[in-house]
Amino acid sequence: MDFSALQRTSKIVDEWRYPEATARNSGLLQVDQAPDHRLYWEEYGNPEGEPVMVLHGGPGGACSPVMARYFDPARYRIVLFDQRGCGKSEPTVAADGPARALANNTTAHLIADINRLRDALGITGKMHVFGGSWGSTLAMAYAIAHPDACASLILRGIFLGAPEDLHFMYQGNAATYAEDPFALTEPGSYVSYPQAWADFLAPIAPADRGDVMKAYKAIFDMTAQSDAERRHQLEAALAWSVWEGTISNMIPDEADEGKFGDAAFALSFAQIEAHYFANHLFMAPGHILDNAATLARIPIHIVHGRFDLVCPLTQASRLVxxxxxAGAEPATFVITNAGHSAMERETALALTAIMDGLPAIAG
Incomplete structure (x- = not known):
């Protein structure tokens, strides 16, 4: 069976309502010094339209032009940007090393960056905030800090980042894997992706698998002294990145790892994620849910894949x-027959329909 063809049937291809476009404006915005951080940003759509701030996932992912296709370009002013340390922003982990790219790289810095970008682009009123996965976390953290700037939150693949959420994805049965790789000793994403799980655990010695994220962070933090150590770091980054890329799709495309298998992307993506996860996302425990009353003041639209094994549906359920x-149900809560990826057909169509149906921002 051609599993690549099967996987393509789950992806959105020709069903997009809005065509892929070229950015009408782009630039680098200086947001910090010592070390310098410059954010790469792009604008699409109507320069006089309702602003939409698009927050990519990860942490450590990046934006791409396809992310502008959820929005009517005649109605919306669409802003995409790469968060600190990744994508086309400067510096990056891959090009400049983790010491520079991870310095001053916390959730509080990213929240402040959104406001700096708003100011630089002359966005003075309310805006729609659109984010998936880690982008949903950052969108909610931003809204808690700046609720009056948010006309609505459009969230996909809710990620709350609690220890049990990370344990589900990264730990699973790792501690007992060497003795019995197919034992269901703990819940986890590994249950549905056994070969990808084996590849993910391969860089970690069996004795270190009692805390997989800690073991990976030790590899990333190592000052490599030899070509062998540098290869080990790259192999670990690729294993981390490809694991997430694979399990993001209900039907993985085993013939194409996409950006997750690209060395430069993987180095930034894996090390930034490990940096944030080792520091509890730089937020107090329970920060999102403890501030549900603030979020409840803002119309929230949620799309979540029923078969999401990066951010299981329980996370959306806890938020709802x-x-x-707190006294306010979500304005929309759509559960799609999909996994985690924003590019799966049902999820992409649901997000587009929500954006088409939003009430206009009051002038």
Whole structure:
């Protein structure tokens, strides 16, 4: 069977409502010094339209032009940018090393960067904030800090980042894997992706698999003294990156790892994620749900894949319950027959439909 063809049937291809476009404006915005951080940003759509701030996932992912296709270009002013340390922003982990790219790289810095970008682009009123996965986390953290700047939150693949959420994705049965790789000793994403799980655990010695994320962070933090150590770091970054890329799709394309198998992308993506996860996303435990009352003041639209094994549906369910307890159900809560990827057909179409149906921002 051609599994690549099967995987393509789950992806959105010709069903996009809006065509892929070229950015009408782009640039690098200086947001910090010592070390310098410059954010790469792009604008699409109507320069006089309702602003939409698009927050990519990861942490450590990047934006791409396809991310502008969820929005009516005649209605919306669409802003994409690469967060600190990744994509086309400067410096990056891959090009400049983690010491520079991870310095002054926290959730609080990213929240401040959104406001700096707003100011630089002359966005003075409310805006829609659109984010998936880690982008949903950052969108909610931004809204908690600056609720009056948010006309609505459009969130895909809710990520709350609690220890149990990370344990599900990165730990699973790792501690007992060497003795019995197919034992269901703990819940986890590995249950549905056994070969990808084997590849993910391969860079970690069996004795270190009691805490997989800690073991990976030790590899990334190592000052490589030899070509062998540098290869080991790259192999670990690729294993980390490809694991997430694979399990993001309900039907993985085993013939094409995409950007997740690119060395430069993987080095930035893996090390930034490990940096944030080792520091509890630079937020107090329970920060998102503890501030549900603030979020409940903002119309929230949620799309989540039923078969998401990067951010299981339980995370969206916890958010919806917290919003209900705060007195406001989400404006939209759509569960799609999809996994985690924003490029799966049902999820992409649901996000586009939500954007088409949003009430206009009051002038």
């Amino acid at each position: 319950a917290a919003l209900g307890e």
